[in-house]
Amino acid sequence: MGRIITITSGKGGVGKTTATANIGAGLALMGKSVVLIDADIGLRNLDVVLGLENRIVFDIVDCVEGNCKLRSALIRDKRYEGLFLLPAAQTREKDAVTPEQMIQICTELKESFDYVLIDCPAGIEQGFKNALAGADAVLIVTTPEVSAVRDADRVIGLVESRGIEDVGLIINRVRPELIEQGDMLSVEDVCDILAIKLVGVIPNDDYIVISTNRGEPVVSIKESIAGQALGNITKRILGEEIPFLNLKVKPKGFFASLRELFSGK
Amino acid sequence: MATEALSVKGDKQGIKLIINATFSLTEILNELKAKLLQNPAFFEGAAIKLESNTLELLSKEEYDIITEYLQQSFQDISVSDYRQYAVVDSEEKEEVVPTKFMMGTIRSGQHLKYPGNLIILGDVNGGAQIEADGNICVMGVVRGTVHAGFAGDDRAFISCKRFEAPQAQIRIASLIVRAEQDDKTENTAGLEIAHIENETIVVFSKE
Numbered sequence: 001m002g003r004i005i006t007i008t009s010g011k012g013g014v015g016k017t018t019a020t021a022n023i024g025a026g027l028a029l030m031g032k033s034v035v036l037i038d039a040d041i042g043l044r045n046l047d048v049v050l051g052l053e054n055r056i057v058f059d060i061v062d063c064v065e066g067n068c069k070l071r072s073a074l075i076r077d078k079r080y081e082g083l084f085l086l087p088a089a090q091t092r093e094k095d096a097v098t099p100e101q102m103i104q105i106c107t108e109l110k111e112s113f114d115y116v117l118i119d120c121p122a123g124i125e126q127g128f129k130n131a132l133a134g135a136d137a138v139l140i141v142t143t144p145e146v147s148a149v150r151d152a153d154r155v156i157g158l159v160e161s162r163g164i165e166d167v168g169l170i171i172n173r174v175r176p177e178l179i180e181q182g183d184m185l186s187v188e189d190v191c192d193i194l195a196i197k198l199v200g201v202i203p204n205d206d207y208i209v210i211s212t213n214r215g216e217p218v219v220s221i222k223e224s225i226a227g228q229a230l231g232n233i234t235k236r237i238l239g240e241e242i243p244f245l246n247l248k249v250k251p252k253g254f255f256a257s258l259r260e261l262f263s264g265k
Numbered sequence: 266m267a268t269e270a271l272s273v274k275g276d277k278q279g280i281k282l283i284i285n286a287t288f289s290l291t292e293i294l295n296e297l298k299a300k301l302l303q304n305p306a307f308f309e310g311a312a313i314k315l316e317s318n319t320l321e322l323l324s325k326e327e328y329d330i331i332t333e334y335l336q337q338s339f340q341d342i343s344v345s346d347y348r349q350y351a352v353v354d355s356e357e358k359e360e361v362v363p364t365k366f367m368m369g370t371i372r373s374g375q376h377l378k379y380p381g382n383l384i385i386l387g388d389v390n391g392g393a394q395i396e397a398d399g400n401i402c403v404m405g406v407v408r409g410t411v412h413a414g415f416a417g418d419d420r421a422f423i424s425c426k427r428f429e430a431p432q433a434q435i436r437i438a439s440l441i442v443r444a445e446q447d448d449k450t451e452n453t454a455g456l457e458i459a460h461i462e463n464e465t466i467v468v469f470s471k472e
Binding site for chain 1: 371
């Protein structure tokens with residue numbers, strides 16, 4: 001019996017889709033069978049981030065309307081053993097699927113997969129309700145900005161009111177140098193406000209942009225610090241105790257400063 | 266003591282009639298009659314004070330009936346106050362305001378409204394709104410909008426660990442203020458209380 005995890009945030013553009021793709025790929029790398037559901041009908045992205053866009057034949061709406069079997073709508077990611085995607089329809093809207101149909105799909109997928117990850121659309125309307133319908137656990141993605149934290153708070157309230165108790169927090173795009181200057185909410189500040197279990201802290205990383213554009217999950221890029229953070233999140237989801245990455249700004253040594261001075265940087 | 270409707274005690278000031286108001290008025294009067302018949306000379310010309318020994322109190326009417334009965338029985342008797350609070354109580358009843366406890370943090374978009382006191386065992390986050398006809402007591406930090414005395418009671422107060430500037434908005438009765446950053450006062454005890462003073466909302470912190 002698998003576990004259904006919905007990844008949501010309230011605010012758009014904080015990294016839900018990137019997190020979903022990478023956690024999915026990470027779980028697959030750890031030998032789990034995973035299916036990713038894109039619940040963002042009409043604005044699908046997850047397929048693009050995974051580089052599977054050109055392989056879509058059937059989508060979630062086709063399944064719901066009975067045009068195809070659920071199994072035939074799943075796209076297998078050839079790079080990751082055990083990773084599947086159930087894409088969203090691009091030409092329809094959120095109301096093409098009802099929460100009941102979503103629950104039905106989830107329970108069916110739960111039978112044959114270890115993890116079902118649902119990429120929730122931004123907002124708290126129909127798409128959000130669909131994505132949350134069958135969830136066992138929820139991961140909230142936020143950035144250290146007041147607007148994102150405010151929306152995350154709202155979403156946590158809605159999630160808790162549905163009786164879902166397993167709610168984890170991922171803080172994305174953290175910039176330690178700004179926190180040190182006092183220009184950004186620190187991880188502690190965000191945790192203070194939201195008061196839920198912290199699952200991961202992802203530092204701001206250019207590799208994310210590169211990997212998203214290439215359609216390759218960043219977890220498989222060893223040099224990327226965001227990739228490491230996402231790998232750690234995956235392990236924490238699997239129940240391992242992993243310490244958080246040290247994101248302190250390293251104090252510059254005397255020679256490093258000198259070298260910088262002479263190299264004209 | 267509590268099994269009797271009435272007991273008599275004498276002290277320097279005079280005679281004290283201690284009434285157990287859980288008994289009915291007729292029972293009390295019967296007991297009183299019996300006590301008076303037993304030893305009428307004892308009561309003659311005395312200053313009698315009525316008291317209650319239970320939480321139950323006599324109403325003003327009942328008090329008047331007993332006083333009248335005593336004064337009819339003896340010529341020069343003086344009956345003094347049936348303990349003051351009983352009389353006050355019958356005029357201005359102490360009202361018990363309903364109080365609600367809320368477990369956990371109140372988050373953005375959540376709206377609480379209650380016709381009494383509210384006690385929140387958690388924070389009130391930005392974007393949350395709380396309205397109570399009575400007082401509000403927040404065990405955590407207030408970042409949202411809190412409104413005490415919603416129905417217009419300007420004696421209502423709001424207490425919390427800290428009003429976080431600049432998000433928090435404090436409303437009492439018909440007044441509104443925003444939380445202000447104040448570096449001068451040190452909130453060491455972790456308690457801030459907002460109430461109305463001279464028609465403005467004042468927040469003071471316990472040091």
